[in-house]
Amino acid sequence: MCSYCGCENIEVVGRFMREHTEIINASGVLRAACDAGSQDAIAAAAAEVARLFAPHSAAEEAGIFTVMAEDPEFTDYVTRLCSEHQQLDAHLATIVAAADDANRHAAYEEFEHLLRGHIDREDNSLFPAAAVAFAGPEWERVAALTPDA
Template sequence: MCSYCGCESIEVIGRFMAEHEQIINATGDLRRAVAAGDPDAVDVTRAAVARLLWPHTTAEEVGLFHVMARDEVYAAHIATLCQEHQSLDALLGTITAGDEATMWRFEEMLREHIDKEDNGLFPAAAIALDGDDWVEVHQTTPHAHADGVVHTHADHH
């Protein structure tokens, strides 16, 4: 997690960074299940990673990424990040009990991807986006409240 520029103090970026930490922790559970060779535990932990990862990547793409991609300076990088989301999805689905090589590739790709966001895109967003941009990001980023219902603030306007 980036700690040098303060970007985590921006609500949506702080949320994404906290979600990254949860995803990494769940991935550790998956790694341990793979190493133990327990197919049932792999199924349960792989599903837990997916339940964290896909709402997270969707929220990034429809909110922050969408707004930032309008700037040609960031568009290609964001396209790469979106492609990495798809690659992570595909690779996660292939992880099986005992397949430590695939597990390693997934975890390495995930950590590199998170590093690009936490230490690259998020600090850049803190600098590049202005108040109106952040209002749009906030309004278009899906999120859930305590009741578990996912919505955007744009739904309420």
């Protein structure tokens, strides 16, 4: 989580950062389930990650990503973040569908690496950039476009 610019004090950014923490914590439970090897536990843990991640990514894309992408300086970056949301969904499905422990662990490692990098890019790049680039009207639009948690 960014701790240097104060962007977490912006309501919607603070919400997304808190959700990032919840998603990371749930992914730790998924890792433990993968380590234990119980398919039922893996499926339940993956479902919990998906339950947290799906509305989170949809809200980011509807609100802050939409407004940030209107600035040509950020369009490609936002496109990359949206693509990563799709990749994370696919990796999560791969973990559940993995035929054996080795493939499941490899899939989880890829998922976690992508998830942590993705969150870092949002928390330490996109959100601070929005805090600098946006004034009141942009934040009002972000709030209006962002679905409730």
